[in-house]
Amino acid sequence: MTYRNPVPTVDIIVELIDRPSRPIILIERKNPPLGWAIPGGFVDYGESVETAAVREAKEEIGLQVELIEQFHVYSAPDRDPRKHTLSIVFLATGTGEPQAADDAKNLNIFNLWEIPTNLCFDHDQILRDYRRYRHYQVRPRY
């Protein structure tokens, strides 16, 4: 089956608001491409991107998150080595103890000044843009 269109996904940057400095959650992927990434996944047919974002956060990190806002859409054709995907990135808040599950083999909690690089996909770029927004309220523009 060949897609004629990029496949939509969501990624969710979850800030843990019951901890100092609102750290965020990254997951270690169970399936290729292996490595660390922002939690997320494919949007199902018949599901809004908001529903998909809440569902994926529940599935991968075990938290009932609250969406704050859409951040930005990333869609470079080479961003995913498997096929052309686009990602709608959400900002969300969560509380409590996240648990890795589903496509996530492991997870870790990072302060904003500790975020690792060499993440999967274009997630380094996404987190650079996120940090710029969180520190300076500057969104990606053209």
Add this chain to the structure above:
Amino acid sequence: MTYRNPVPTVDIIVELIDRPSRPIILIERKNPPLGWAIPGGFVDYGESVETAAVREAKEEIGLQVELIEQFHVYSAPDRDPRKHTLSIVFLATGTGEPQAADDAKNLNIFNLWEIPTNLCFDHDQILRDYRRYRHYQVRPRY
């Protein structure tokens, strides 16, 4: 062919910056659903959403637009009567005389206080959100 994922589209709100009050362009659709709409179309496989937005503006209204920013993503499963689509809405600027072509049978230029209702898809909602943003700098949030 059944899609397992919503199909990504782009819509482009083009402000004509060489005219008083920066009016916007709406098109009359040539194909069902018939009616007035924001210019836009499907994102091709291998094409970023930015490339798709510039291409669709060129095809439907004959203008080389400049993208300003992403506005918001709309993805309610019933927003398009044909199938589940999601739309990444862009704000852009253009100058000169737009010409309807391709999927656009006709076009018209509207000041912000003259925008019609009963548009196709969820474009009434999109333009309400856009007007709120343009007047008050308030984005759609949750």
